[in-house]
Structure formats: structure tokens, C-alpha cells
Amino acid sequence: xxxxxxxxxxxxxxxxxxxxxxxxxxxxxxxxxxxxxxxxxxxxxxxxxxxxxxxxxxxxxxxxxxxxxxxxxxxxxxxxxxxxxxxxxxxxxxxxxxxxxxxxxxxxxxxxx
Amino acid sequence: xxxxxxxxxxxxxxxxxxxxxxxxxxxxxxxxxxxxxxxxxxxxxxxxxxxxxxxxxxxxxxxxxxxxxxxxxxxxxxxxxxxxxxxxxxxxxxxxxxxxxxxxxxxxxxxx
Numbered sequence: 001x002x003x004x005x006x007x008x009x010x011x012x013x014x015x016x017x018x019x020x021x022x023x024x025x026x027x028x029x030x031x032x033x034x035x036x037x038x039x040x041x042x043x044x045x046x047x048x049x050x051x052x053x054x055x056x057x058x059x060x061x062x063x064x065x066x067x068x069x070x071x072x073x074x075x076x077x078x079x080x081x082x083x084x085x086x087x088x089x090x091x092x093x094x095x096x097x098x099x100x101x102x103x104x105x106x107x108x109x110x111x112x113x
Numbered sequence: 114x115x116x117x118x119x120x121x122x123x124x125x126x127x128x129x130x131x132x133x134x135x136x137x138x139x140x141x142x143x144x145x146x147x148x149x150x151x152x153x154x155x156x157x158x159x160x161x162x163x164x165x166x167x168x169x170x171x172x173x174x175x176x177x178x179x180x181x182x183x184x185x186x187x188x189x190x191x192x193x194x195x196x197x198x199x200x201x202x203x204x205x206x207x208x209x210x211x212x213x214x215x216x217x218x219x220x221x222x223x224x225x
Binding site: 040044045048090091100101104 | 145147154155156157158162202206211212216218220
């Protein structure tokens with residue numbers, strides 16, 4: 001059974017058109033993460049939530065925003081996607097802030113036309 | 114500052130052979146050393162991990178060797194199988210941040 005679910009699996013958007021990616025989890029984990037992974041590169045942390053406490057990485061562009069309305073759901077909003085934002089976006093969870101094991105979803109592959 | 118250096122970038126091994134992937138780090142605050150496995154089109158999944166109080170950990174065909182003085186740890190895959198073909202990332206954590214610091218990844222191909 002999928003524990004970290006990302007929808008949609010593939011997303012196509014147009015240059016400058018806002019897009020939202022979603023993530024849900026059935027693990028009741030406290031921490032949720034968003035990573036960006038470009039082709040043949042390592043995942044790069046964009047931001048994470050400790051419960052409702054939002055933590056932004058220093059180099060995450062302002063174009064990227066996130067919402068976590070409840071424990072189970074987290075959204076990634078890209079306000080004005082550029083061609084350079086085409087990537088796989090990975091959602092991950094961990095039980096607590098001290099828990100070392102992360103559970104990743106299968107990702108959403110974003111294409112920007 | 115590149116905190117984690119992973120090698121090789123790609124690796125081709127015959128079925129039944131041994132695959133070895135290395136990770137060197139600079140941050141002495143790292144205290145948890147995992148390897149993640151990622152198949153195409155999937156998210157990474159924790160494969161095996163070690164803490165610095167032991168020098169080796171084995172789980173089935175997968176072994177981590179840890180050398181604290183050299184600030185290196187490696188993943189050994191014994192009897193490599195085509196199903197092991199994936200990208201492998203080392204991703205150590207430090208005590209304060211509890212965030213993964215990913216290596217650049219190694220694309221492993223196991224030939225049948």
C-alpha cells in the first residue's frame with residue numbers, strides 16, 4: 001500500500017502558468033519535505049514542515065511556495081513556472097524531526113512548455 | 114562547499130559480481146550514514162544505514178563499511194543482480210539539522 005502518495009504522476013504546464021502539486025501520507029508522520037530532482041542529479045531540499053512549522057531553504061526561489069492544511073496533506077505551488085523548473089518533485093515524510101528515515105513518494109514529473 | 118563526494122558516477126557490473134560505491138564526507142558532525150536506492154520514475158528508498166559506532170553492517174547482500182578516521186563509507190552489493198540496477202545515493206545526516214546531504218549518485222547497471 002502506498003504510504004506517500006503524489007498526484008499527479010505527470011504534470012504539464014505552460015511557461016508562467018501557476019501549477020500545484022499535491023502530496024498525501026497515510027503514515028501520520030509529523031514532518032513533510034519537498035525535494036526537487038533534476039535529471040541525473042541528487043534531490044535538492046526545497047522546504048519542510050515540522051507539523052505546521054514551515055522551514056524554507058535559503059536558496060529556494062520565491063517562486064516556490066508550500067501549504068500544509070493538515071497532517072496528511074502538503075502542496076507545492078509554483079507561481080510562475082520557468083523552463084528551469086522542469087524536474088521531478090519528490091515529497092517525503094519522517095515520523096519526527098529526530099527520525100532519520102525518510103519515506104519518499106514516487107514523485108511528480110513536471111514539464112514546462 | 115561540497116560536503117559529500119560520491120564515486121563512481123556510473124558502474125557496470127556483471128551478474129554475480131560485486132558492486133562497490135564510495136562516499137567521502139567532510140562534515141564530522143554527521144552521525145548517521147544511509148544509502149538510498151532509486152529506481153527510474155520512483156522516489157528514493159532507504160536501503161541500509163549505519164551509525165559511526167560500528168565499522169560494518171550487513172543486511173543480506175548489502176553491506177556498509179564505515180571508516181571514521183578516513184571519513185569514508187561504502188556500499189558493497191554482493192552477488193549483484195539485474196534487479197539491483199538503479200541509482201544509489203549516500204545521504205549522511207548531522208545531529209542538528211537531521212536533513213539528508215545527498216551525494217551526487219551512482220548509476221549502477223548489472224548486466225544479465
